[in-house]
Amino acid sequence: MSDSDNVADGQDHSLGPRVIPMQRIVGALVAAGVALGALAGLAITLRVADDMPGVLRWLLPVAWLVFSVLAQVIAYLWPPLHHRRTSYRVDEQGIEIRRGVLWRVVINVPRSRVQHIDVSQGPLERRYGLGTLIVYTAGTDHAKVALAGLEHGRALRIREHLLPSGADDAV
Amino acid sequence: MPSEQRLHPATLLFDLIKHIKAFAVPGVLVMVGASRSTGGPGGMFDGVPSGWETWLSVLLFPAVVITVARYLSCRIVYANNELVIRSGVFFRNERHVPYARIQNLDAVQNPLHRLFHVLEVRVETGGGKEVEARLSVLSLAAFDEMKTHVMAGRSPLAGAVPVADDAEPEPVATAEPLVHLSLRDVILCGLLENKGMVLVGAAAGLAWEANIFGGTSWRVFDVAESMGYGVFRNLFRAVMAGGPLPLLQIGGAIAFVLGALLLVRVVSMVWALVRLYDFRLTRVNDDLRSTFGLFTRVATTVPIRRVQTVIVSASPLHRWLKRVTVCVETAGGVGPKSGATKVREWLAPLLHEPALPALLQQVLPDLEFAALAWQPLHPRAFARAVKPNLVVVATVTIIAAAIIGWDAVGVATLLMPWAILSARQYVAYIGWAETDGVVAMRSGWLWQRVTIARVNKIQAVAMRESPFDRRAAMARVRVDTAGAGELARIDIPYLDGEVARQLADRLSAHAATTTFR
Numbered sequence: 256m257s258d259s260d261n262v263a264d265g266q267d268h269s270l271g272p273r274v275i276p277m278q279r280i281v282g283a284l285v286a287a288g289v290a291l292g293a294l295a296g297l298a299i300t301l302r303v304a305d306d307m308p309g310v311l312r313w314l315l316p317v318a319w320l321v322f323s324v325l326a327q328v329i330a331y332l333w334p335p336l337h338h339r340r341t342s343y344r345v346d347e348q349g350i351e352i353r354r355g356v357l358w359r360v361v362i363n364v365p366r367s368r369v370q371h372i373d374v375s376q377g378p379l380e381r382r383y384g385l386g387t388l389i390v391y392t393a394g395t396d397h398a399k400v401a402l403a404g405l406e407h408g409r410a411l412r413i414r415e416h417l418l419p420s421g422a423d424d425a426v
Numbered sequence: 427m428p429s430e431q432r433l434h435p436a437t438l439l440f441d442l443i444k445h446i447k448a449f450a451v452p453g454v455l456v457m458v459g460a461s462r463s464t465g466g467p468g469g470m471f472d473g474v475p476s477g478w479e480t481w482l483s484v485l486l487f488p489a490v491v492i493t494v495a496r497y498l499s500c501r502i503v504y505a506n507n508e509l510v511i512r513s514g515v516f517f518r519n520e521r522h523v524p525y526a527r528i529q530n531l532d533a534v535q536n537p538l539h540r541l542f543h544v545l546e547v548r549v550e551t552g553g554g555k556e557v558e559a560r561l562s563v564l565s566l567a568a569f570d571e572m573k574t575h576v577m578a579g580r581s582p583l584a585g586a587v588p589v590a591d592d593a594e595p596e597p598v599a600t601a602e603p604l605v606h607l608s609l610r611d612v613i614l615c616g617l618l619e620n621k622g623m624v625l626v627g628a629a630a631g632l633a634w635e636a637n638i639f640g641g642t643s644w645r646v647f648d649v650a651e652s653m654g655y656g657v658f659r660n661l662f663r664a665v666m667a668g669g670p671l672p673l674l675q676i677g678g679a680i681a682f683v684l685g686a687l688l689l690v691r692v693v694s695m696v697w698a699l700v701r702l703y704d705f706r707l708t709r710v711n712d713d714l715r716s717t718f719g720l721f722t723r724v725a726t727t728v729p730i731r732r733v734q735t736v737i738v739s740a741s742p743l744h745r746w747l748k749r750v751t752v753c754v755e756t757a758g759g760v761g762p763k764s765g766a767t768k769v770r771e772w773l774a775p776l777l778h779e780p781a782l783p784a785l786l787q788q789v790l791p792d793l794e795f796a797a798l799a800w801q802p803l804h805p806r807a808f809a810r811a812v813k814p815n816l817v818v819v820a821t822v823t824i825i826a827a828a829i830i831g832w833d834a835v836g837v838a839t840l841l842m843p844w845a846i847l848s849a850r851q852y853v854a855y856i857g858w859a860e861t862d863g864v865v866a867m868r869s870g871w872l873w874q875r876v877t878i879a880r881v882n883k884i885q886a887v888a889m890r891e892s893p894f895d896r897r898a899a900m901a902r903v904r905v906d907t908a909g910a911g912e913l914a915r916i917d918i919p920y921l922d923g924e925v926a927r928q929l930a931d932r933l934s935a936h937a938a939t940t941t942f943r
Contacts (some may be wrong), residue, residue: 348938359896361889361927363934368885393757394885394906396915 262412265346267353274404275334277383282330290323343402345413351391352402362400368392372414376407386410390417431502431572434565436542438497443538443563445489446798502568503559504575509549523558525579527551529732529756530771533569533725540723547571573727577711604714604785605707605774612705615776616698616745617691619751677730702775709788716772723842728771732756733789734883734907735914736773738782739875748779754789757908792863800857800868804900807853807920813894815845853881858929865905865933867916877916881933882940883907889930891923901926907931 297319301312333356341354349366353359373389380386386407389398405413475772495515503510509523528551535545544563551558606936609616703720709730717725735755744750752773774785783795804810827834851871859866866878886906894900901923905916920927 283887344758351934355891357893359891361930363887363930365884365938367938392885392906393908395908396904397886397888397906400886 262409263345263416265344267342267344267417269342270337270338270404271385271406271407271409273383273406274385275338277385277404278334278337279331281379282333283327286323286326286330290319290326293295293319293322304414338404340401342402343405350417352400354402362397364390364392364397364400366417368394369417372417373408374410374414380407388413429504429575431504431564431568433497433500433502433561434542434544434563434568435497436465436544437563437742438493438499439542440538440544440546441496442490444562445493446486449489479537480824502572504572504579507579509559509572509576509579511561521559523549523551524807525576528558528729530729531573531576531727534722535719535725536722539563545723545725547572565828603706603708604788605705605777606801607702607705607718607774607776609699609703611776612698612702613695614749615702616695618741618747618749618776619694619698630687651725652849698775702772705772705775707773713728714773714789716900718772726771728754728756730789734879735916736786736789736878737871737875737914738786738878739873740871745874747778750779750782751775752785755907755914786878790864790880793861793878798859798861798866800859803853803918803920804898804922804925806898807900808850810894810898810900810920811853812846812849815849819845853920856918856920858916858921860929860932864918867918879905879907879916881936884933884937887930887937889926895920895923899923903930903933 297315301307301315320374336356337354338355340359341352344351345352347366349364349368352362352364370391370393372391374386375389376386380403384407387403388403388405388410390402392398392400402410495565496513499513499515499518501512503512505522507525509525509528511521511523515518530550532548532550533545534548539545542563544565546560546562547564549561549806554741581618700720702718705716705718707714707716712729712730714730714733715725716728717723727906733754734757737753737755739753740750740751754771754773756771773789777785786793786795819838822841823834823838826837846872852869855871856869857867857872859868862881864878864880865884866876868874868876884905885908888904888906889901890904891901899922900920901915902919903921903926904918918926918929
C-alpha cells in the first residue's frame, strides 16, 4: 500500500509539463502531413484545370499557405491549453479524469468497476518518459477511458492502485 | 457431486441438418450462378451436373464423421460451482463456466426440436462477444437438470443479494405468471409495435431488386420509370406546374401509401403472433423466466441481479390504450464496444399500466415507482433546446428559398411552430430521479421512455460541458452501465452546472461504495 499511497492522495494533478513539447511535435508533424497532402492536391488541380480563372490560380496557393501556417500555429498553441484543461484525481474510491478544452468532460470511474488497465507507450512517449493509462470498464460508452501524457512511472503506480483487489464480479 | 450428461441422440440429426444447410446454400448458389452465367445448366463446370451426387457425398462424409465424433465426445459435467463442457476428439477442449458468472440461460425450440422433445441451450456470460456455450441439442429433462444445477451453484452468492423476497422461505416458482399475453394482447402488441416496417422494407428491397415494381408500374400507371420515385416526381411536377390537378394520380398515390401502412401493420401483427405467442414471464427464486413463440419456442432465464437497466416505453397509441412495454438490459453475450445487439430481453411486450409498479417491484425491490421524485431540467433549458431546432428551420428555409424563392416564407411559418413546440415539449417531458438504489430518467414527448439503472450497476459517470453549456452554466450527466445501448442510456442534458456536478459526484461515490452483484 505504501507504493500507492503517493498517487491516491485525492488531489487534482495536471499532467507532466513534458507533455507540451511532445504534443507540439506530434501536432506539427500531423499539420505538416496534411499540408503536404493538400499541396499535392493543389498541384494536380492547377495542372488539370486549365480553364480556371486567373484569380483562383493565385487565390488557391495563398489559401493553402494561410491554412498551413495557421495549422502550425494551432499545433503550437493548443498543447498548453490542453495541458491546462486536463487533470486527474486518484483516491480510494477510484479515478476522476477531466479533459477537453472546448467540450469538457469529467469522467469518474470507481475503482471497483475497473476490469483491467493498460499502460502503453509510443515511440515519442518513450523518448519523453510518458505513458498512456487506459482503464477498461464493463460499460458501453466509457468501456475504455484513456489518459495520455502521464509520466510513465506514475501511470504504473496508478495502475497498481486501481487494479481490483477483491474477487468481486462487477457485471 | 459432479454429475455428467451427454447431448441428446437427436443431436446427430440436427447437426447433420446444419451441415447440409451449410453446404446447400453455397452449393445452390454456385449451381444457379453457373447455369445462369453461361446460359445453360452447368455450362461452366462440366463435371458438376453429371457427378454432383458424388461430390455431395464426398463433402457430406466428413460432415457425418464430425457429427458423430462431436456427439460422442461432448460431455457436460456439473461440478460443484462450475459448468464444465468437454468436447473434441483430437483437439480436446474443456470449458469451465462458473455458475456465478452465468448471465442468462436461454433455450430455443423450433418445431423440429419440439417433435423430438429437445431444445438448443445457450449459456451466456458477461465476457466475450459471443454466447459462451451453445449446446445443441439437449432433452427437456437435461435442460431442467442444468437449470437446477446452475441455480443451486449460484445460491451462496445469490443469498448475499438484498432481494426482499429472500427473506421469505418459499423457494418455489411463482405459480401465477407475472406477465401473460393472451392472443388478443399479442396481436395488439404487433399492431402497436409496428415491426412490420422492417419486413415490408426488406420485401420491398427484394422486389425492387427483382424489378417487379418497374414492370407493374409500367402496366398500371403507364409511366416509364420505376414505381415510387418516378410517379411521385411526376406528381410533384404536375402540382408545381399548376393547371388541372391530376386527381386520379393523387388518389392513387394516397391509396398506395395508406395501403402500404395498413399492410405494414398487418404484417407486424402476424410477426408478433409468430414471435410472441403465449408470452409468459414467471419468477423462480431470483430468476426471471420467459417463454414465447408460436413455432420456435424460446425460453430465457435472466437472473434478477444481472439486470442492468429497466426500460419502460410507450408510444402515443400505447398511452391511449393505457399500455406500456417493459424491457430489461443485461450484459449477457456482449463485450465492450461490440454494438450491443442481443442484450435486450422482454419483461413484458405489452402491459396494462396499472400493473407496472408490481412488475417493477419484482425486478427492483427497493424501488417505489410511484414515489420517484422527478426533477426537472434547468429553468432555461428550453432556450437552449430550441436553438438547434431553429438552426434546422433556418437551414431548410434557406435551401427552400434558393429553390422556390419567396414561397420559402410559407415553409418557415409551417416549420417554426413545430420547432418551438417540439423543443418545449421535449424539455417539459424530460426528468430525472435518484433514490438510494437507482437512478432514473424519463424522456420523450410522444414516444415516452423511462430508463432505470441500478446504482450498483453503474460503471462510470461522466459530466460533459459543451461550449454552449458553459455559456449557460449548464452540463449534462451521462451514466454508463454494461450493455447500455443507444436507447437505454441515461444521459441527462441541460442540467444546472452545480446540480450536474453534485449528481455526478454522488452517483460515482455511491457506485464506488456499493459492491456489485
